[in-house]
Amino acid sequence: MILTGPEIAAQVKGGAIQIAPYDEQRLQPNSYDFHLGERIGWYTDEVLDCARENPFEVHTIPSEGMVLEPDRIYLASTRERIGSDYYVPIIRARSSIARLGLFVHCTADLIDIGSYGQLTLQLHAVQGVRIYPGLLIGQVTFWVPLGDIVLYDGKYQGSDGPQPSLVHRDLEAR
Numbered sequence: 001m002i003l004t005g006p007e008i009a010a011q012v013k014g015g016a017i018q019i020a021p022y023d024e025q026r027l028q029p030n031s032y033d034f035h036l037g038e039r040i041g042w043y044t045d046e047v048l049d050c051a052r053e054n055p056f057e058v059h060t061i062p063s064e065g066m067v068l069e070p071d072r073i074y075l076a077s078t079r080e081r082i083g084s085d086y087y088v089p090i091i092r093a094r095s096s097i098a099r100l101g102l103f104v105h106c107t108a109d110l111i112d113i114g115s116y117g118q119l120t121l122q123l124h125a126v127q128g129v130r131i132y133p134g135l136l137i138g139q140v141t142f143w144v145p146l147g148d149i150v151l152y153d154g155k156y157q158g159s160d161g162p163q164p165s166l167v168h169r170d171l172e173a174r
């Protein structure tokens with residue numbers, strides 16, 4: 001079951017969902033629209049390696065915007081800190097953004113119960129597209145889980161701004 005906009009509002013008010021900053025104007029019939037944060041990062045190597053940390057640099061998105069080039073992955077984040085111990089957040093683009101060929105995640109839309117922080121967005125552009133800080137870029141939905149709840153205790157907990165992949169840690173832990 002997916003929460004309706006009014007139910008998201010009720011759960012934010014009751015403390016079961018955290019969205020900060022929160023603005024009732026951003027409620028949709030069954031989702032909440034989130035903003036693009038101010039920072040964006042990209043890997044500087046052409047070929048990425050799952051077995052090691054990949055060099056990554058972070059920049060501020062200028063107020064006049066910046067153009068995302070196709071065939072690259074950019075990591076940005078939500079301005080909002082989002083999380084819940086009770087519902088499963090799932091993110092996706094707003095339709096208006098998708099209509100420009102801009103992906104806001106690269107096959108990773110699922111947020112764990114108990115995960116809190118600014119969500120890292122994996123931006124991917126079908127063709128060049130100019131983005132701006134604070135753009136209303138995506139929406140988060142909240143789903144009712146079935147079964148015992150185990151809270152997230154992973155490597156991206158408490159993220160602040162775009163976080164590069166830490167997949168090499170999984171290989172190191174094998």
Ligand SMILES: O=c1ccn([C@H]2C[C@H](O)[C@@H](COP(=O)(O)OP(=O)(O)OP(=O)(O)O)O2)c(=O)[nH]1
Nearest residue numbers: 105108109110111112115119120152154155156
């Ligand atoms: O597009 C996304 C997807 C997930 N997350 C955050 C929230 C999520 O709870 C956490 C971990 O996601 P996932 O479990 O898919 O990643 P993982 O690579 O398996 O990390 P971990 O080992 O920490 O579970 O990363 C994002 O910021 N952006």
